[in-house]
Amino acid sequence: xxxxxxxxxxxxxFAIAATLALAxxxxxxxxxxxxxxxxxxxxxxxxxxxKALADKADWVxxxxxxxxxxxxxxxxxxxxxxxxxxxxxxxxxxxGPNSWVTKLAKNAKLAPLTLTTSQKAGFNSGQLYDMTYKKxxxxxxxxxxxVAMIYNTKLVKxxxxxxxxxxxYYTANKSSKSLKAGLCIAGGGMSWGAHSVASxxxxxxxxxxxxxxxxxxxxxxxxxxxxxxxxxxxxGNKGNGFFPASDSGCKENFLDGTVPFAVIGNWEWSSYxxxxxxxxxxxxxxxxxxKPGKAFGxxxxxxxxxxxxxxxxxxxxxxxxxxxxxxxxxxxAYQKYEKRAPAQAVAxxxxxLNAAQRGFGASAAAAxxxxxxxxxxxxAGGISYWDALPAFWTAVLIDGKDAVAEARKLAAIYKxxxxxxxxxx
Numbered sequence: 001x002x003x004x005x006x007x008x009x010x011x012x013x014f015a016i017a018a019t020l021a022l023a024x025x026x027x028x029x030x031x032x033x034x035x036x037x038x039x040x041x042x043x044x045x046x047x048x049x050x051k052a053l054a055d056k057a058d059w060v061x062x063x064x065x066x067x068x069x070x071x072x073x074x075x076x077x078x079x080x081x082x083x084x085x086x087x088x089x090x091x092x093x094x095x096g097p098n099s100w101v102t103k104l105a106k107n108a109k110l111a112p113l114t115l116t117t118s119q120k121a122g123f124n125s126g127q128l129y130d131m132t133y134k135k136x137x138x139x140x141x142x143x144x145x146x147v148a149m150i151y152n153t154k155l156v157k158x159x160x161x162x163x164x165x166x167x168x169y170y171t172a173n174k175s176s177k178s179l180k181a182g183l184c185i186a187g188g189g190m191s192w193g194a195h196s197v198a199s200x201x202x203x204x205x206x207x208x209x210x211x212x213x214x215x216x217x218x219x220x221x222x223x224x225x226x227x228x229x230x231x232x233x234x235x236g237n238k239g240n241g242f243f244p245a246s247d248s249g250c251k252e253n254f255l256d257g258t259v260p261f262a263v264i265g266n267w268e269w270s271s272y273x274x275x276x277x278x279x280x281x282x283x284x285x286x287x288x289x290x291k292p293g294k295a296f297g298x299x300x301x302x303x304x305x306x307x308x309x310x311x312x313x314x315x316x317x318x319x320x321x322x323x324x325x326x327x328x329x330x331x332x333a334y335q336k337y338e339k340r341a342p343a344q345a346v347a348x349x350x351x352x353l354n355a356a357q358r359g360f361g362a363s364a365a366a367a368x369x370x371x372x373x374x375x376x377x378x379x380a381g382g383i384s385y386w387d388a389l390p391a392f393w394t395a396v397l398i399d400g401k402d403a404v405a406e407a408r409k410l411a412a413i414y415k416x417x418x419x420x421x422x423x424x425x
Contacts (some may be wrong), residue, residue: 011056035316036064039302040091042076043069048337049095055333056213059324063316083109085310092308092317093325094140098130098298099373102424103304105133111304112136113318119326122344124368127213131300134424139303140326141343143335145371146297147188147196147263148281148363150272155260159282161289162198166261167232170242172239173260173287180258182242183284184250187265190390192296196263196284196367197243198389201228203410205385206375206418214372219415226404228287229396239397245390263295269356283367297368302326338382372425378413378422388413 041049046069053065068089070076080094081103104110115137120128127141142411151159155177160166170182185193195205202225207215235241244250254262255275263284264272273279283292303327308317324330328346335342336351341361342348348361378384392410395401 005094034062034064035313035314036066037092037308037320038089039065039067039093039095039320040076040079041067041069041095042073045095045300045338046070049334051337052330052334053324055336056329058240059330060316060319065320065324080104080109083305083307084375085307087307090304090307090311091408092311092313093302093304093321095300095302097139097145097300098139100369101138101301101303102133102374104303105136105138109305109313110138111306111309112138113140113304113321115322115326119322122326122328122346124365125366126297127299127343129212130370130372131301131303137302140321141299141301141378142325142331142363143300143338143340144266144297144361145345146298146341146360146364146368147193147265147295148360149183149196149263149284150277150280151281152254152259153260153278154257155225155281159280160261160285162285163232163287163293165285167242169260171240174241177262178252178258180241181244181250182259183261183263184244184253184259185247186262187253187268188253188296189265190245190247190393191386191388192371193247193263193265194389194393195369196265196293196295197310198225198293199295200286201225201232202287203407204294204369205389205414206369206372214375214418216418216422216425219411219418220407222407223404225411226402229403229407233397234403237400237402238374243397245393245397259379265305266356266360269360270339273356278352279356279359281356281363282409283363292367294367294369295363296371297364298371300340301343372421375417375421378417382416382420383413385414385417 012413046067049067070079076096080096084091123141128137131137131139131141156169166182169180173179187193203220207218209215234240239245250259250262253259261396269279283295286292304321308314326344328344331342331344331347332350332352335357339357341357341364376385378400388410392406395406396403
C-alpha cells in the first residue's frame with residue numbers, strides 16, 4: 001500500500017568513523033576510505049533518513065552517505081524505472097516498496113544479497129520473501145506497510161473476538177447510536193485495505209504450502225465465501241449496512257463516533273491518536289477467534305543496485321545495507337522520524353517506539369501475508385486483484401448480485417492470475 005512522495009534535493013552525508021563490519025556476514029571486501037554511497041528515496045523517507053543518519057556518525061567507517069530526495073513517489077518511481085549505467089549520480093541503494101523487486105530484478109537493475117543465518121533471523125520469512133525474486137534476495141526489509149483494525153472504546157468496551165461479534169454489536173446498536181456502518185475501510189482502499197475482511201470471510205488472494213512457498217494451484221472456496229458474505233453482510237439481496245462497499249467517508253465517520261470499527265493504515269495513525277482514539281490495533285477478527293483475517297503485510301526495503309558494483313562501491317553499499325538499514329539500532333533510529341513499524345524483529349520491540357508503531361508491528365506479525373505484485377497485478381490483458389475485489393463488493397453489496405455466483409467469478413480471476421505468475425514465484 002502499499003508507501004510516498006518527495007523532492008529532488010541532495011543531502012551530502014558525512015564520513016563515519018568506526019570499523020567496517022565485515023563480521024556482519026556479507027561476502028564483501030573492506031570499504032575504501034571516503035567512499036560515497038548514493039541512496040535514492042522519496043520526499044518523506046529522504047529527509048527522515050537524513051535526520052537518522054545525522055544523529056549517529058559511526059554506522060560504517062570511511063563511508064559518506066549521500067541521500068538523493070525526489071519531489072514525490074511518482075518522480076522516484078519514474079527515475080528508478082529509467083535508471084541506467086549512464087544515469088548521473090546513479091544510486092547504489094534505492095528505498096521503495098517491495099513491489100519494485102520483481103520489475104527491477106527482471107530488468108537486471110538490482111544485485112542479489114547473501115545474508116548470514118543470524119542476519120536473516122532478524123526478519124520473518126514473509127518479509128524476506130517480499131524482497132526476493134526467483135529465490136534470490138535483493139534488498140533489506142526496512143519497515144512494514146500494513147493496515148490493522150482499531151475500535152472506538154467509547155462505543156465498544158472490549159475487543160471483539162469474532163467477526164460475528166462485530167455484526168451483532170452493529171445490529172443491536174445501529175438505531176440507538178445512529179451508526180452509519182459497523183466496520184469500514186479508512187486506509188488502503190477496497191482491495192489492499194479490505195483484504196483482511198475478505199480473508200476473515202474465507203477469501204484470501206492466495207495461499208501457502210506448509211514449507212512457506214506459494215500454493216500455485218489453490219484458490220479460495222467460492223461457495224463458502226459467498227455464503228459467509230450472505231450471512232454477515234447482506235439483508236435480502238443488498239448490503240445490510242455493516243460493511244460499506246466504498247471507503248468514502250469512513251475515516252470521518254469513525255472520528256465522529258458513528259462507526260465502531262475501522263481498518264486504518266500505518267501511515268495515518270497519528271491523526272487518530274491526535275483525536276484521542278486508543279491505538280488498540282488488531283487483525284480483523286475471523287469467524288472463529290483463532291483465525292483472524294489476514295492483511296497485506298508488505299514491506300518497504302533498501303535495495304542494492306547493480307551500479308554499486310560497476311562504480312566500485314558494492315562493499316560499502318552492502319555494509320550500509322546491513323549495518324544501518326538492516327540493524328535493530330539503525331531501524332529504530334530511522335523509525336524515530338519515519339514513525340512506521342520497523343521490519344527488524346528487535347527494532348520492532350524498541351521501547352522508544354510509540355504504542356501505534358508497536359501495535360501495527362504486532363498486528364502484522366499476528367495475521368499478514370506478503371503483497372506479491374507478480375500475482376496481484378494479473379497478466380497482461382487480464383483482470384488484476386486490485387480491480388476484482390472492489391468490483392465484487394460493488395456487485396454484491398450495492399447491485400444485489402448473487403454472492404456465491406460473484407464469488408465464483410472472483411475465484412476464477414484469482415486462479416488465472418496465480419497461473420500466469422507461476423514461473424515468477
